Amino acid sequence: MVEPIPLLNTGIYSLGQAARLIRAEPRAVRRWMCGYTRKHGDGRRYSGPLWRTQLDGADFDQAAIGFRDLMELRLVRAFADAGVSVPVIRATIDAARADLNTDYPLTTRRFMTDGKRIYESAIDEVGDEMLTDVQAKQIVFTHVIKPSLYAGIEYDGNVARAWFPPDSKGIALDPxxxxxxPIVADAGVPTDTLYEAFVAEGRDARAVARQFDIAPKHVHAAVRYEERLRA
Structure with missing residues (x-):
């Protein structure tokens, strides 16, 4: 009998929603989480997902990931934006997973301080893939892995348990x-729900506040966050 996947305290995000929340291209997020096929010599080779997600095997209509996956993706997006290739990111995750003995190494506190190694994927003379520690590329990680990437993350021990985006005061992502x-932390109402009501009410924050029995400042916080995501 297959054990059901626990959804409580896990978080559920479609790939499109995840891309919006971490401000990445949806196509890139799909490649990272679902794998992709690439040309290899005279044929094609499939590269699997960067890791097995929290919701892998869940019976959803579309691919979905959990909160810890979302937090890891923020680091992957930062690496990609800095020009780090997917094979190098994959090798780094695999090495960090083994070194730190965790399925989600990138957002651990230890990786922030110890994760300066970066690995390069190469093909040897017989066509096999090998991994080489490239000291010269440490400067890339030094640039990417900085406290601002971890700002707002709350930890339970060494595991990320919630995220309060530092550029969005009062907003929380808590599985x-x-x-x-995303919710207004003090009110517990999803930001997208408040934003849609705000638009429907002709951008009248007080009307929305009365509708949800919350303070107008909570409506404004949600609107600022959602408009930033949509920018």
């Missing part, structure tokens, strides 16, 4: 609340 969707 124990509303399945991890």
């Amino acid at each position: 124990s609340r509303q399945f991890g969707t």
Whole structure:
């Protein structure tokens, strides 16, 4: 009998939603989480996902990931933006997973301080892939792995348990609340729900506040966050 996947305190995000939340290209997120096929010599080779997600095997209509996956993706996006290739990112995750003995190494506190090694994927003379520690590329990680990437993450021990985006005061992503969707922390209402009501009410924050029995400042916080995501 297959054990059901626990959804409580896990968080649920479609790949499109995840891309929006970490401000990445949806196509890139799909490649990272679902794998892709690439040309290799005279044929084609499939590269699998960067890791097995929290919701791998869940019976959803579309691919979805959990909160810890989302936090790891923020680091992957930062590496990609800095010009780090997917094979190098994959090798780094695999090495860090073994070194730190965790399935989600990038957002551990230890990786922030110890994760300066970067690995390069290469093909040897017989066509096999090998991994080489490239000291010269440490400067890339030094640039990418910085405290601002970890700002706002709350930890339970060494595991990320919630995220309060530092550029969005009052907003939280907490897998124990509303399945991890962004909410106004003090009100517990999803930001997208408040934003849609705000638009429907002709951008009248007080009307929305009365409708949800919350303070107008909570509506404004949600609107600022959602408009930033949509920018």
